Amino acid sequence: MAGNARRPGVSVASRVLDLLGAFDSEHPSLILSDLARRAGLPLATAHRLVAEMVTWGALVRSPSGAYEIxxxxxxxxxxxxxxxxLRQVAAPFLQDLYGATLATVHFAVRDGTLALYVDRLSGSESLQLVSRVGARLPLHATGVGKVLLAHAPEPIRHRVFAELTPVTPYTITDPAVLDGQLARVRADGYAETREEMSLGACSLAVPVRDREGEVVAALGLTASSVHRNATQLVAALTVAASGIRRGMSHRMVAPWRDHPSAQ
Amino acid sequence: MAGNARRPGVSVASRVLDLLGAFDSEHPSLILSDLARRAGLPLATAHRLVAEMVTWGALVRSPSGAYEIxxxxxxxxxxxxxxxxLRQVAAPFLQDLYGATLATVHFAVRDGTLALYVDRLSGSESLQLVSRVGARLPLHATGVGKVLLAHAPEPIRHRVFAELTPVTPYTITDPAVLDGQLARVRADGYAETREEMSLGACSLAVPVRDREGEVVAALGLTASSVHRNATQLVAALTVAASGIRRGMSHRMVAPWRDHPSAQ
DNA sequence: TGCTGTGCTTCCACCTACCGGAAGGGGGGC
DNA sequence: GCCCCCCTTCCGGTAGGTGGAAGCACAGCA
Structure with a gap:
């Protein structure tokens, strides 16, 4: 009776993870049926697993009955x-930068072929932008992205150059042009964009290096016009990037600590 | 041969969750053996599950071989x-507040009998404080905590009053004194602390209400002395709190986790 | 009031995917 | 070399997981 066609090759652990993976920024709240469908699980199975996840606190049920992280x-x-x-070290410097410029401040790392926004500051007066903390935006169309791309390993650059999708009419889609810009980024120490990601928004960005000189992140400013006083803004960015670098010291890579105690 | 004493009553799903739960702010990085021990699982079992979690991206292995979130x-x-x-709505106002005061800005909600710090801003010049985003601090010893406590339901106040642990010599531990302060918080619309959580740090805080007038969060400033110009600071806080309230839609906040939270 | 649709919850016999002790491998300290 | 610690792999037995189906709850509609 009880039909039992356990789909082989799918472990319980991965089912739990698939349920979590059903949530994304466009689906932060899901009813059970959608959750089950998106995770590729039968309703009854999803129901049982979800109940356990709610008990543990991984999911909560909103008043409307939908599930949320x-x-x-x-x-x-x-x-x-x-x-x-990175955030812990960078946060105070980002504050200082915001206080000095009142422009939107971005702090990003490279995640594969995308720029991952680790932090972002903007006041209530700032431009409305597509960036959010946790967002992933194209490397070729953003200030921080160009910095990260300019210092990315060759295979990554190759993959990005293979697909230069336009976002606005001003997005750079010609590989030769972009390549020239990246060379300038490496030579000058900063990158710029002009309405390449959002109309009306321009940006400047500089690399953030660790103690070994490796580029580990990028720091940028975005406003409706940043080129008029670019020199000052690049100077402010550079000062902040140096401060972050100094703060990173020798402990950015997992040190070995704790405890001979037990035994 | 293959000994098999599967411990009953523990589902696979909960094992996966227990592995995640083995990480906390004091153990953000764990080697396999510790991870297995903290999750209460045999090494071989932990090894298998952890491998799946790494494949999915829930965990990563650091260069040193330890596992991290x-x-x-x-x-x-x-x-x-x-x-x-809450953060999305509040962030720009927190920025404005920081820009206007240059004091450390705190934004917290109540999580059971603790204040949960949802956001925190401070510049490189600011006091070093114990607060961190994600930290949970006592309600009776912090500015935002007193605001949240003053507007908490009776059972919560009861539980907090039952255990007024001193943090510094100035922490309020007399229930009668605290009760008087909370009444003033409700009457005056703001709370204050003087070195009750950290020596040398004082704070002011105001409630943040939703459209229905319910207190859903608290907004605070901390610095080495805030009482000299308390009037201005409370005014700034109140303006920011109103801005946040206006930005909030109606059913913004899910019910609080008011369970005794095992662990 | 009854009908229909949608979504959630519970049940349970089958059986496979999980379990974990033990053995094997690797590297670092002494 | 020798030991110790930690990680990785193996494999027979079986108990926890499975999911179709039935039942329940509620809302919209005629």
Whole structure:
């Protein structure tokens, strides 16, 4: 009776993870049926697993009955070391930069062929932009992206150049032009964009290096016009990037600590 | 041969979650053996499950061989609706507040009997404080905490009053004194602390209400002395809190986690 | 009031994907 | 070399997981 056609090759662990993966920025809240469908699980199976996840705190049920990512996942996410360490060091300098310029401040790392926005500051007066913390935007169309791309390994550049999708009419889609710009980024130490990602928004960005000189992140400013006083803004960015570099010291890569105690 | 004493009553799903739960702010990086021990799983079992979690991106292996929370968990955590919605609305106002005062800005919600710091801004010049985004601090010893406590339901106040742990010599531990302060918080519309959480640090805080007038969060400033120009600072806080309230849609905040939270 | 649709919850016999002790491998300290 | 610690792989037995189906709850509609 009880039909049982367990789909082979799919472990329980991966089912739990697939349920989590069903959520994304466009689907932050899902009813059970959609959750099951997006995770590729039968309704009854999803129901059972989801109940366990709610008990643990990974998911919560909103008043409307839909499921959402729970507070406990937020806690866990904050422990992710790549963004957490960088943010911790960078945050005060980003504040200073915002205070000095009142432009939107971006702090990003490269995640594959995309720029991952680790932090972002903007006041209530700032331009409305597509960037959000956690967003992934194209490397070739943003200030921080160009910096990261200019210092990315060859295979990554190759993949990005293979698909220069236009975002606005001003997005650079000619590989030769972009290649020239990246060479200038490496030579001059900063990148710029002019309405290549959002109409009406221009940006400047500089690399952030670790103690070994490796480019690990990029720091940028975005406003309706940044080119008039570009020299000053690049100077401010450079000062902040140096401060961040100094703060990173020798501990950015997992040190070995704790405890002979037990045993 | 193959000994098999599967521990009953523990589902695979909960094992996966327990592995995640083995990480906390004091153990953001764990080698396999510690991870297995903290999750209460045999080494071989942990090894198998962890491998799947790494494949999916929930965990990553650091260069030293230890496991850490992966970027994909960071992404997921950002989708948690309670902090995400509040932060999105509040962030620009927090920036403005920081720009106007240059004091450390705190934005917190109540999580059970603790204040959960949802956001925090401070420049490179600011005081070093114990607060961090994601931190949970006592309600009775912080500015934002007193605001949240003053507007908390009776059972919560009861539980907090039952255990007024001193943090510094100035922490309020007399229930009668605290009760008087909370009454004043409700009457005056703001709370203050004087070195009750960190020596040398004082704070002011005001409630943030939603469209229905319910207190959903608290907004605070901390500096070495805030009482001299308290009137101005409270005014700035109040303006920011009103701005946040206006930015909030109606059903913005999910019900609080008011369970005794095991662990 | 009854009908229909949608979505959630519970049930349970089958059986496979999971379990975990033990053995094997690798590297670093002494 | 020798030991210790930690990681990785293996494999027979079986218990936890599976998912179709039935039942329930509720809302919209005539």
């Amino acid at each position: 729970g507070l406990r996942m937020w806690d866990l996410g904050l422990l992710a070391q790549v963004p957490a360490r | 992966g970027l994909r968990m960071w992404d997921l955590g950002l989708l948690a609706q309670v902090p995400a919605r």
